[in-house]
Amino acid sequence: MAMASGETLPYPDRRYTDLVADHAASAPDTVAVRQWDTVLTYRQLCTAAGELAATLRANGPHPLIGVCADRQPMLVAGLLGVLASGAAYVPLDPALPPARLHDIAREAGLRTVVCDPVGARLLDGAGLDLLPLPEVPGPVAPTDTPALVNGEALGADGLAYVMFTSGSTGRPKGVMIPHGALTEFVTSLAAIADLTRDSVALGFASIGFDASVIDILAPLAAGGTVALVGTADRADPTRLQRFCAEHRVTVAFVPPALLPVLDPAGLPDLRVVLTGSEAPGPEQVGRWTAGGRRFLNLFGPTETTVLVTWFEATGEWDRPLPIGRPAANHRVYVADEHLRPVADGVPGELLAGGAGLALGYLGAPELTEERFVADPFSGVPGARLYRTGDLVVRQPDGLLHFLGRVDRQVKIRGQRVEIGEVEAVLRSHPEVGHAAVAAVDGPGGKQLVAFTTGAATSQALHEHVAARLGPAMVPARISVVPQLPLLSSGKVDLDRLVAQTGPVEETPFAAPATPAETEVAAVWAELLGLARVGRDDDFFDTGGHSITAMRLVAALRPRLRRDVAIEDVLQGRTLRAIASRASDAAVLGDEPPVRGRPPALSPAQQRLWFLERYSPEAAAAYNIVLAERLRGPLDEQALRAALTAVAERHEVLRWRIPDADGVPYAVLDPVGPVPLPVTDLSGLPPAERERELAAQLAAEAGGRFRLAVDALWRHRLFRLGEDEHVWAVTAHHAVFDGWSQAMLYDDLATAYAGAALPPLPATYGDYVAWRAERREQRADADLGWWTAHLDGAPTVLDVPGDRPRPAEQTYPAGYSGAWLDAETTAELHRFAREHGATPSAVLLAAFGLVLSSWAGQEELVLGTPAVDRRHPDFEPMVGFFVDITPLRLRTEPGVSFADHVRAARDELIAALAHPEAPLERLVQAFGLGGQTVRSPLVQVLFNVFNFAAPRLDLKGLAGEPVPVPAPGSAFDLTLYGVERDGRMRLEIVHNSDLYDVSRMDQLLDSLRQVITRGVAAGDLTGGELAPSRGVTAVASPRATARPRRSDHGAGTPPATATEHAVAAVWCEVLGRDAVGATDNFFDSGGGSLSAVTVQQRLNRMLGRDLRVVDLFRYPTVRALASFLDGVTTAGDADDAVELALRRGAARRARTRHRAATEGDHR
Structure with a gap:
């Protein structure tokens, strides 16, 4: 028998508002709702909601009260105020047409609606008492935290909200959800999605859609923060991405259609992704779970309070996701048409029971009796089941899989639509004889197509439906036909209509006439699966909607190099208008200037060239080494051809750097075969083979490049067996950086599979010229900022070593590493969110305290790498796009760790906002270029990798990274931080002429202690956290050199x-x-x-x-x-x-x- 029950999870027998009130009492100044600069604390939220509740109660008892307002923080206060008054709220989404809102108000019997000016305009003439939404409250006295209910306690069986969904009769039906079901749901979701007081939840869903309960009500019940997205940010994928990043969203319900549009790598704080309503693409699982993020597929109709089953997906998927197993306090059965349970593996209708069931449909007892039936299986007196109408199958492993709909209810863009309601509205037009509607597969998911008879045109019918129903219920195509074909049963033959009838063209086709129109049409047609798009075609009439509009904008921006906005699609609508608006949009960045031959070098490349010339020993410190173990049948010729194709595409890999009279420049070698020598180790015993491999990889890594004559990347293939090889590549930093690894791996995989690599839109030489132009425009301003910022800072950070510092800088490398456990890593993220910082800022603050303690300096300068791929043409390019940016840290024993973190955050923000004064120029400006004993200005580097490790995926081969020790240390020591599988890895590469591994192990241990204790108790001071300064070590004489200061007239008296x-x-x-x-x-x-x-x-x-x-x-x-x-x-x-x-x-x-x-x- 295909049946299952979720775990039993206790939940309070209380009203939902009691849960929120608890948090208002215990943490009143915690942020409850935020939208950019508008913030509501729990104290302010409950004050506003309590005042609204008092007003509503004073106006007399009303069981149902509507809420209709734009997406603003006080909308949440409106919902909560209605609940606190003892009434249930009825959401009225202002995105719906006025006629639809009026229908819902009539069906609900509403007398009062809480609204803002937007809602008031939409409801004008509906005969309702319109009560204004509360104003954003000012500062609230600490004693002013009113209870959300007064008088007698209100029970958990009272209604919380009535959510209206599509109805087959043409009238919307209201689903009645009691407080008990709501309280159970928010308790269950908190357990599933790790909702806590530290959570920041994305408020994305419309209030008329039950996902809004996930977005708004559940986080507040857990004491978390709702980051409520405004209408404009919600409609534009770029703005939505920025909103999530800036608000440091940690948990979000993301509709499946939005999953491919947002960039997971740009949302490091987002740790739990919820999706549902429709089946998410299986390819999205691996994309979103990288880095340990959780990915949950939720399933449940409105009638079960949002959730029935859920499934957590991990790893890579190539098949549809299951809808999982029952949620806590729920039970499910799979039954045939006579409600008899079927066996596992047999499809049937999903029946749902448990604590989340709705009371029924408002004012529709017959429909309630039809859909909510007695539960004959549980043995619980009075237990009910909801007939979902969903066709599912339960596999032997216990997982449920969704197969479709038993009836004609479908999900369009995540919203449930009764096809019969759409047909009823079409038939209500006076010039329509008959109408039939079908749901068909489109490129963006299910879409509706309609067929009518009569004199009404498709345009007139489109306007008729759009004025009465929500956007998801408006057919993508309406075809007027002479008659509707029938089956022998007398039912309309929808399959025949769909197969035979194409879109009605009421105007002649006009082909795209401009390059911009051609570009837009190509993307448009690809998104919507159309054969062609004409100049006068309407994006929404051809099947587009808000989600595909967002995808259109996202695709057009890089293709047109214009700042195309969602408004250009929503307001333009036709191809002609959209292309015109896009052409008028601002250019995205400057066009890279044409470069000459031979190209110049960037300042960072010049620094590496001088280091190589001055100290050949330094060369290996700037080698980047990658090695991959390849298992499977390797095609060596295909690998050689792929390497040659990569070098052809990325010109910088064919650079050499000679000089003329001491001035370095680049020479571009012609395209030619890339050498791939093979070393055969297959004859050695396994243990000896691995030792020899490690030795030869180290030798490859440490080999010097002669910049003037050598190719600046080299390769070697080690044959370990017939189906096992190791490919190693060593590149000089002058032509390669860490981000280049992903481009190299992607292009190598493409070329190895036999596909051609398209040319890049620009070359690295273009970047050098573009960078020089940009530097000329703003270098003086940035240099002025830096000279003031570093004025008076120490130029030496001398961490005591195990041996005296040599007279000249050396570069041999040693290595140490340590892990933070998962709990500490999670606490680090929580602490960062709580203090408006990133994990990088927390690590930087802790590292600064340890360095200060060890070096005996309360002020120090260290460096951090900053990427300079600010133009879209340079994003897919291999090359050296990294500057070293100095960071000035001030530590003070009496200052709290939290304040040190905030200071580190501010320093990172300020330093990275002034990129046009590279380290080389600062060294020159401060007169530090003559140092030989140490790296000038920056001796310690801080580097956090917060992106997923690139993977090499060659066709038919399984790749696995092979660790290779660092061939040199360019600085006294470099701290690396990298998070993998929910744990933070701390690694130090150090100069082994100065430090022993044991001393660096001690430093890492000190750092772990500071992080662990600091994130657990942010009020601990630096002096309390920092380790003992009694470190036995060899210290260099304290350097007294400080940045050169201009004479501003010391002692000058104040003037103004x-x-x-x-x-x-x-x-x-x-x-x-x-x-x-x-x-x-x-x-x-x-x-x-x-x-x-x-x-x-x-x-x-x-x-x-x-x-x-x-x-x-x-x-x-x-x-x-x-x-x-x-x-x-x-x-x-x-x-x-x-x-x-x-x-x-x-x-x-x-x-x-x-x-x-x-x-x-x-």
């Missing part, structure tokens, strides 16, 4: 009123008699804690909203006073800083899926 005010506060806090206008606060004895004191006193004195970070950015009296004088109001100050932060964030977002801190790989 603001300068006098700033100076007076500084004197008070620092205990000095006087300070000069050009004195640096931190050089004058100030620290993080005293900076907070200055901030608070200046805010009180000047009535400004100065932030602590501003004192770090403007550390002199004159700089800070100029900043204050340049902003007229506190609000403008916030806007100015926010603009700077967003610009920096936008730059980072363009490379987020490649990791903003990606760079020097070993």
Whole structure:
């Protein structure tokens, strides 16, 4: 018998609002709802909801109250206020036509609707009492946390909401969900999806769709935050991606059609992905589960309070996903048409029972009796089952698989649609004789096609349906036919209609007339599966909808190189208009300039060339080594041909770098066979074979490139057996970076399979020229920022070593590694979210504390790699696109770990927002180029990889990475952080002339302790967290060199009123008699804690909203006073800083899926 029950999960016998009230009482200042800068705490949310509830109760008892408002934070307060009043809410989605909203209001018998101005316009003339949505509350006193219900306690069996779905009679039907079912659902979902107070949930679904219960009500019941997406951000995939990233969303219900549009790599905080309503593409599983993210397929109709079964998918899938097993407190049966259970493996209708069942349909007792039947199987008196109408099969492994619909109810774009209702609306047109509707497969999922008889045109019928039904219920195509063919049973022969009838063309076909129209038409036709698209075709009439519009925009942006917006499709509609609007859109970035021959080098390449010339020993430190074990029958000739094809596509792999009179330049070699020598180790015993392989890989890695004469990448194939090989590639960093590995692997796989590689839109030489143009435009401004930012910073970070530092810098490498456990890694992410930071910022803060303690410095400079692939043409290109960016950290024993994390976050944001002063220029500006004993300015590198490891997938072969030790250490030490399978790996590559492995193991152990304790208790200070400074080591003499300072006139007295005010506060806090206008606060004895004191006193004195970070950015009296004088109001100050932060964030977002801190790989 195909039946199953979910686990028994206790849930409170309480109303939903009681759960939210509990969080308002225990954590009132936690963020409940956020939409960009608008934030509602639980205190504010419950205050607004409580006031609305009191107003509703004062107006008299109303069992059902409508809510109709645009997607704004106070919408949530409206829903909660209705629930708190003791009524049930009826969602009225403002995206629906007014006629549809009026129908729902009539069916529900509504008298009162809570609405905003948008809702008021839509409901005008409906004869309803319209109550305004609450205003966003101002600051609420700590004692003002009203209960969400007053008077007598209201039971859990009362109605919570009535959700209207499509009805076969042409009238919508209202599903009645009680508080008990709602409370059970939010409890169950919290367990399934790990919803906690730390969760930030994406509020994406329409309130008229039951997924909104997942998005809004469930997170609030868990004490989490709802990141409510606005209408504009919801409609545009690029804006939605940015919204999720900026709001640090951790859990999201993503409709299946959106899964391929969003970029998982750009959403590192998103750890749980929920999907459902339709079957997700199996290819999305591997894409979204990379990096340990959870992927849950949820299944359930509105009548079972959202959920009946669920399935967690992992790994790679090539088959439809199951709908899984029953959720907690639910039971399912698979039955035949007579409601008799069938055996496993036999298809049947899914019957669902348990705690989540609705009470029935509002005002429809006969329909309720038909769909909600007695449960003869459970033995529980009064138990009921809901006949879902879904055709499923239960396999022997217990997993349920969805096969389709028993009746004519279908899912369109994730929404349930009764075909009969659409037919009824078509027949209501006075010029329609008969109508039939079918659901057919389209490129974006199921879509409706309609057939009518009579005089009404397809355009007139399209307008008629669109005015009365939601977008998902409007047929993609309406064909007017002479008569409807019938089967012998008298039913309409829909299969014949679908097969024989094509789209009606009421106007002559006009082919695309411009290049832009041709491009748009090609993408349009591909998305919707059309043979052709004409200039006057309407995107939505040909089967498009909001999701495919988003996909169209996403595809057009890189093809047209224009900032195409979703509004261009929604408002343009026709091919002619969309192409015209797209052509008028802003250009995405500058076109790469044409380069000459021979091309110049980038500043970073020039630095590597000088290092190679100055110290040949340094060369191996800049080798990047990759090795892959290949199991299976390898075609060596195909591999050679593929390597040659890759070198032809990526010109930089054919560069050599000679010089003329000491000036390096690039020479491009012609396309030719790429050498692939073979070393046969197959005759050796297994253990000796692996030892010899490791030795030869190390030798390959350490081999020097002669930049002037050698190809700057080389290969070797090791034959270990007939069907086992290891392919190794060593590339010089001048032509290759960490992100290039993914491009190399993808192109190699394509070429190995025999497919041609298309030419790239630009070359690396174009990048060098484009970068030079950009640098010319903004280099002075960025250099000015850096010289001020680093003014007074130490140029040496000398971590005590085991041996004295040699007179000249050396580069031999040693290696140490350690793991953070899964629990600590999860805590690290939670801590980062809680403090508005990234895991990178947490690691940086902890690393800074350890370095400070070991080196005995409270201020230090270290470096981090930053990717410079800011133009779309350079994204798919192999090359060296990495700059080293210095980071200035100030540590103070009395400052909390949380404050150190926030400071590290701000430093990363500020540093990465000023990319046009590369390390080479800073070294020159500060007069540090003559150092020989150590790397100038940056001796310690911090590098976090927050992208998935590339995989080599050659046809017919299984690839597995082979670790190869780093061939050299370009810095004293480099900390790498990489997360794999839910655990953070910390690795240090160090200069083995300075440090023993045992000392680096100690440093990693200290770092693990600081991270573990810091994320568990953020109020612990740096002094409490940092390890003992009693490290026995050989220390170099403390360097006294500091960045060269310009003479601004030290001792210059303050001149303006603001300068006098700033100076007076500084004197008070620092205990000095006087300070000069050009004195640096931190050089004058100030620290993080005293900076907070200055901030608070200046805010009180000047009535400004100065932030602590501003004192770090403007550390002199004159700089800070100029900043204050340049902003007229506190609000403008916030806007100015926010603009700077967003610009920096936008730059980072363009490379987020490649990791903003990606760079020097070993």
